[in-house]
Amino acid sequence: MQTPQKIAVVGSGLVGTLLAIYLKKLGHTVHVYDRSADIRTVEFSGRSINLVMSNRGWKAMQDVGLEDEIRKIGIPVDKRAIHLKDGQLNYQYYGKEGEAIFSLSRGVLNRRMIDLAEDAGVEFFFEHRIWDITLADATLHIGETERGAWTDLPYDKVFGADGAFSRIRHRMQRQSMFDYSQEFMKLGYKELHIPANPDGTHKIDKNSLHIWPRGHFMLMALANLDGTFTCTLFMPFEGENSFEQLKDEASLVDFFAHHFPDTKEVIPDLVRDFFKNPTSYLAIMKCYPWTFEDKVALIGDSAHAIVPFYGHGMNAGFEDITILNELILKYGDNWKMVFSEYQKSRKPNADAIAELSRRNFMEMSTKTADPKFLLQKKIEKWFSDKHPDKWLPLYSRVTFSLQPYSEALAIGDFQNKIMEEVLQMPNIEQNWNSEAVENKIIELLKN
Numbered sequence: 001m002q003t004p005q006k007i008a009v010v011g012s013g014l015v016g017t018l019l020a021i022y023l024k025k026l027g028h029t030v031h032v033y034d035r036s037a038d039i040r041t042v043e044f045s046g047r048s049i050n051l052v053m054s055n056r057g058w059k060a061m062q063d064v065g066l067e068d069e070i071r072k073i074g075i076p077v078d079k080r081a082i083h084l085k086d087g088q089l090n091y092q093y094y095g096k097e098g099e100a101i102f103s104l105s106r107g108v109l110n111r112r113m114i115d116l117a118e119d120a121g122v123e124f125f126f127e128h129r130i131w132d133i134t135l136a137d138a139t140l141h142i143g144e145t146e147r148g149a150w151t152d153l154p155y156d157k158v159f160g161a162d163g164a165f166s167r168i169r170h171r172m173q174r175q176s177m178f179d180y181s182q183e184f185m186k187l188g189y190k191e192l193h194i195p196a197n198p199d200g201t202h203k204i205d206k207n208s209l210h211i212w213p214r215g216h217f218m219l220m221a222l223a224n225l226d227g228t229f230t231c232t233l234f235m236p237f238e239g240e241n242s243f244e245q246l247k248d249e250a251s252l253v254d255f256f257a258h259h260f261p262d263t264k265e266v267i268p269d270l271v272r273d274f275f276k277n278p279t280s281y282l283a284i285m286k287c288y289p290w291t292f293e294d295k296v297a298l299i300g301d302s303a304h305a306i307v308p309f310y311g312h313g314m315n316a317g318f319e320d321i322t323i324l325n326e327l328i329l330k331y332g333d334n335w336k337m338v339f340s341e342y343q344k345s346r347k348p349n350a351d352a353i354a355e356l357s358r359r360n361f362m363e364m365s366t367k368t369a370d371p372k373f374l375l376q377k378k379i380e381k382w383f384s385d386k387h388p389d390k391w392l393p394l395y396s397r398v399t400f401s402l403q404p405y406s407e408a409l410a411i412g413d414f415q416n417k418i419m420e421e422v423l424q425m426p427n428i429e430q431n432w433n434s435e436a437v438e439n440k441i442i443e444l445l446k447n
Contacts, residue, residue: 002332004029005028005157006156007030007155007156007158008030008032008140008157008158009031009159009161010032010033010034010130010140010159010160010161010167011160011161011163011300012032012039013110013162013300013301014051014317015161015299015300015301015320016034016161017113017114017117017122018064018066018113018117018318019321019324020120021113024120024122031122031125031155032117032124032125033128033130034128035128035129035130036126037126038124039107039110039114040114048107048191049106050104051103051106051109051314052101052311053315054315054400055399055400056312056316057314057315059319059322063322066116069112070104073105073108073225074102075103075207075225076101076103077094077208077209078099078207079091079092079094079207079209080208080209080210080211080368081205082211082368082369083211083212084213085261087261091208093381094395094399095393095400096396099400100207101209103224129144130142130167130168131150131167132150132167132171133296135293136295137154138155138156138158138296139155140152141153157296157297158296159296159297160298161299161300161302166301169303172292173287178287178288179287179288180286181285181287182283183284183285184282185281185282185284186238187217187234187237187282188235188236188237188279188281188282189233189234189235189279189280189282190243190274191230191277192233192267192270192273193229194228194231194267195227196226196227200226200227201227202229204229209222213366214259214260216235216365217234217241218233218234218364219260229266233274234361237279241255241259246274249271252275253271282308284305284307285301287304288343290339291339291343293336294336297342297343299320299321301313301317304350306354306357307354308357309357309360309361309363310356310360311399312356312399313357316353319346320342320346323342348404348406349404349405352404352405352408355409356412375428375429376423378432379419379422379437383441384396386438391441391445394412398412418444421444425437425440
């Protein structure tokens with residue numbers, strides 16, 4: 001057990017709130033600050049992408065006894081439902097029988113997490129604007145405005161969980177030898193909405209991640225408990241088939257009728273939602289180091305913001321907490337060692353999931369409708385079922401295992417090279433599950 005300390009967490013999002021619960025259960029006094037209003041008192045809509053919880057996230061929940069509570073507000077999703085332009089619907093199962101990710105509304109989950117943190121004894125301070133931090137003594141500086149009078153709030157430790165545009169990281173960036181990069185994608189996203197049927201049921205299959213892949217743009221939808229779906233339209237900001245072209249009702253309706261004809265009956269409020277909800281940006285942010293001595297540490301998006309195409313922003317942030325907690329249990333009061341080992345362990349894995357997430361946009365928007373890609377996935381599943389000791393598909397490594405992201409990426413690249421050779425075999429479309437293919441994969445694995 002650690003010596004109790006007074007710890008501040010800046011940011012009341014999912015990672016900050018779960019971290020606060022962990023720290024409180026370790027015996028610390030924990031205060032959470034957020035510049036926004038209490039999410040439980042405001043309507044949360046208009047710029048959200050539904051979350052999916054996978055094994056890494058569940059591990060963090062299990063270790064602190066929250067898994068059962070959170071499963072109550074999720075919907076299991078065991079497959080992709082691919083909506084082709086000609087109206088055909090294809091299903092692609094994620095893993096083995098019984099394996100599923102869980103669809104969660106960000107707003108519903110965040111509200112529940114704050115309730116659970118308060119039940120554990122965490123204190124929250126909403127509408128408190130943290131403008132700066134003195135790193136050397138973990139003192140937060142709070143005030144009404146950035147240039148007005150500030151009050152000093154001294155702590156033993158501060159964790160920056162305040163997202164991709166973190167104020168805590170902003171101060172750390174002003175040190176020498178601090179690496180930082182930020183990259184905005186040329187894609188943006190907009191939230192849309194599928195309402196429930198009059199009886200409260202879902203209009204389309206609730207246990208699927210629905211994807212309308214159209215090359216450089218796509219639509220996706222994930223179910224909510226109340227019978228609705230949160231939809232997200234991902235598109236370039238400029239150029240052909242972009243947000244800049246959808247400036248009025250006529251162009252929007254024509255665009256959806258041409259590219260997403262099967263959504264007409266299920267998205268009745270398309271025009272209202274499209275022009276009411278903002279067009280949001282997607283950014284990848286990397287930095288290092290994540291810690292300052294034994295006083296301050298970054299966690300979640302404030303250390304490694306990624307794009308949402310693998311569904312692992314939350315899971316990666318929760319895994320930060322799992323690793324941090326394991327190191328606390330190992331090193332006790334030696335916070336300097338805890339912080340040092342934490343950032344060394346997590347940095348390569350955060351970089352790996354950033355790369356995997358970037359790549360997965362192409363998989364979801366283009367490859368899911370490509371017959372060659374579908375054949376590759378079919379062969380991988382067939383071979384994996386026959387030889388589970390020899391082959392675990394990349395998606396399963398990332399989503400249904402706790403293997404470090406960096407290892408999953410490296411092995412996935414190796415497996416993809418093997419599959420490129422296999423797909424060149426004569427008559428592979430007819431002989432995909434033959435002994436010759438099986439032997440070829442085994443031979444290539446040995447090499």
